[in-house]
Amino acid sequence: MRTLALAFALLAGTSATAQTAAPADLRARAPEMEVLYFLLPDRFENGDPANDQGGLKGDRLATGYDPASKGFFHGGDLKGLVQRLDYIQSLGATAIWLGPIYKNKPVQGPKGEESAGYHGYWITDFTRVDPHFGTNAEMKAFVEAAHARGIKVYLDIITNHTADVIRYRECGACDYRSRADYPYQRKGGVKGAAINPGFAGDGVQTPENFARLTDPNYAYTPFVPVAEKGVKVPAWLNDPIHYHNRGNTTFRNESSTMGDFVGLDDLMTESPRVLQGFIDIYGAWIDQFGIDGFRIDTARHVNPEFWQGFSKAMIDRAKAKGIPNFHIFGEVANDGDVGDLALHTRVHQLPSVLDFGFRAAVQHTVAGEKGPDVLAAMFDRDALYEGGAEAALRLPTFISNHDHGRFSTDVRKAFPKASDDEVLARVKLGHAMLLLLRGVPTIYAGDEQGFVGDGNDQDAREDMFPSKVAIYNDNKLLGTSKTTAESNFDTGHPLYAEIARLAALRKTTPALSRGRQVTRAYDEKPGLFAVSRFDPVTGAEVLVAFNTSGRAITRQVEVGVGATTFTALVGQCAPAATAPGSVTVTLPPFGYVACAAGGAK
Numbered sequence: 001m002r003t004l005a006l007a008f009a010l011l012a013g014t015s016a017t018a019q020t021a022a023p024a025d026l027r028a029r030a031p032e033m034e035v036l037y038f039l040l041p042d043r044f045e046n047g048d049p050a051n052d053q054g055g056l057k058g059d060r061l062a063t064g065y066d067p068a069s070k071g072f073f074h075g076g077d078l079k080g081l082v083q084r085l086d087y088i089q090s091l092g093a094t095a096i097w098l099g100p101i102y103k104n105k106p107v108q109g110p111k112g113e114e115s116a117g118y119h120g121y122w123i124t125d126f127t128r129v130d131p132h133f134g135t136n137a138e139m140k141a142f143v144e145a146a147h148a149r150g151i152k153v154y155l156d157i158i159t160n161h162t163a164d165v166i167r168y169r170e171c172g173a174c175d176y177r178s179r180a181d182y183p184y185q186r187k188g189g190v191k192g193a194a195i196n197p198g199f200a201g202d203g204v205q206t207p208e209n210f211a212r213l214t215d216p217n218y219a220y221t222p223f224v225p226v227a228e229k230g231v232k233v234p235a236w237l238n239d240p241i242h243y244h245n246r247g248n249t250t251f252r253n254e255s256s257t258m259g260d261f262v263g264l265d266d267l268m269t270e271s272p273r274v275l276q277g278f279i280d281i282y283g284a285w286i287d288q289f290g291i292d293g294f295r296i297d298t299a300r301h302v303n304p305e306f307w308q309g310f311s312k313a314m315i316d317r318a319k320a321k322g323i324p325n326f327h328i329f330g331e332v333a334n335d336g337d338v339g340d341l342a343l344h345t346r347v348h349q350l351p352s353v354l355d356f357g358f359r360a361a362v363q364h365t366v367a368g369e370k371g372p373d374v375l376a377a378m379f380d381r382d383a384l385y386e387g388g389a390e391a392a393l394r395l396p397t398f399i400s401n402h403d404h405g406r407f408s409t410d411v412r413k414a415f416p417k418a419s420d421d422e423v424l425a426r427v428k429l430g431h432a433m434l435l436l437l438r439g440v441p442t443i444y445a446g447d448e449q450g451f452v453g454d455g456n457d458q459d460a461r462e463d464m465f466p467s468k469v470a471i472y473n474d475n476k477l478l479g480t481s482k483t484t485a486e487s488n489f490d491t492g493h494p495l496y497a498e499i500a501r502l503a504a505l506r507k508t509t510p511a512l513s514r515g516r517q518v519t520r521a522y523d524e525k526p527g528l529f530a531v532s533r534f535d536p537v538t539g540a541e542v543l544v545a546f547n548t549s550g551r552a553i554t555r556q557v558e559v560g561v562g563a564t565t566f567t568a569l570v571g572q573c574a575p576a577a578t579a580p581g582s583v584t585v586t587l588p589p590f591g592y593v594a595c596a597a598g599g600a601k
Helices: 001-011 023-030 077-084 087-092 137-150 272-288 304-322 338-346 356-364 372-385 390-393 406-416 422-434 494-508 508-516
Strands: 036-039 095-099 102-104 121-131 151-156 293-296 327-330 440-444 515-522 529-534 541-546 553-558 564-570 582-587 592-598
Touching: 077 087, 077 137, 077 151, 087 494, 095 553, 121 272, 121 372, 137 151, 151 272, 272 304, 272 422, 304 327, 304 338, 338 372, 338 422, 356 372, 356 582, 372 390, 372 515, 406 553, 422 440, 422 494, 422 592, 440 494, 494 508, 494 564, 508 529, 508 541, 515 541, 515 553, 529 553, 529 582, 541 553, 541 582, 582 592
Parallel strands: 036 095, 036 440, 095 151, 151 293, 293 327
Antiparallel strands: 102 121, 515 529, 529 541, 541 592, 553 582, 564 592
16 A cells, blocks of 8 residues: 555655654644535546446436536545645645545436435445545555644544435435334324334433344334345345434424435434444544544534543554544534534534534624624633633634535625635635634635635535536636636735745644634724734734734734733734733734734743
């Protein structure tokens, strides 16, 4: 595999110097020291057109491949990703969050509404790479090539559901049926025939209790079509007894954790057999590939007991593999409710969660018209997370993603009359907050090239390589005259350059990655937001300030009384304090500064 990795590196034009990063240094880095780069492999780079159809024959409904349709495979793969490691490394990313790469059901959906599993969330085989993306050997080579550069690899994992394989005899898109109306010990409702004698319910999560659950026909009559009898791997996943089989979720009440996610087969994660099954599955990815972390899809739709067991098992598995800083963060999608996010770290015991609170606060203030007091209120709630403000340093922060959409799109929708220069300035400001404030900054592939989508989900999953999708190619991008019909790996793009500059600063300034954060000033309307970050070893202060308004501002901002001189890290800083504990900050419209204090103890 090392030979194969070297071959890929040579294909990518990788220099010997770039391959000298010591694995020990990589393993020693704490999660908060990373800059994440999130990508969907199908939409990043096509390194091997021979695998575009995934080894399948026929039209797009058989192969899933249609590069002109936003909902089908486009051809990106692991070989292409290896060829672009230079680009990712130069951006300043130190870890790649890789969208799901497991073998998917190629196409699913009602007739006339079909789409493909290009995104990776419709898994049938949890043990192998989808042939559209490559092979397990190529995955191994990619991880080794990334590690040789000091870049970690985080996998997107799914435990909530599999592809839509199980059917119900009663209906197609079936409504959710609750445990009260359709209890486990009756067939088809409270007046049905007795089944599953002695089963004490899914709250008693012992092997002995679940051994009594043998008949899955309590709510509906589930079955697996003959053509798909053994399609899932490992084999235990083919048995309907390991699924809830209660119909589609409404995303409310008990259906949130027990309903089928838009028809996807919802796993009975309360069962010890399912828990152990996923410990085995994802533990093998750590063992075989040396993965550095997991992003957990749909984490809020799984019962807390599952995470309490799974997270600990994965961290222990990684430590046994020599990976002491394995980073696990769950997707607890919401509208910015920090209490809800924190609940999943305290009760569910997820080690960390994607910071939807940060995303919402930056959207409201930079892609909206609220004051930065929204940011201050959000950071005040860091104490709610298990481990408090220190744990909040490990929260992956983001302003764009493949589900919500792009921050640039939010800005354009919020300010339809704004000039391109203003939109670009606001997008730069959003990324500056991402890279200079607490948390683990997560860049969504394409943001650094000024991509502006039409919306969320499929409308925000543009190709980085030349696209054939018409609704992508008519988008007006930021900071460039190019379109998505061209290859977009321009290291001279103004957003790429600014992100790279801030990522480099973050890497060389411990206060900006691992430092305690204290809010210093905030306005209640668009204007000033300032914080101090403190070096975790020396205690040295770095003042960071942002202007969310379209007018220049000059203000006094509190600093430590020992901070007497200031050196500009970003922007222009006053050379000295105005008085003990106070410094003058001047910011242009949508501007930002980072000022390293001298004399602080």
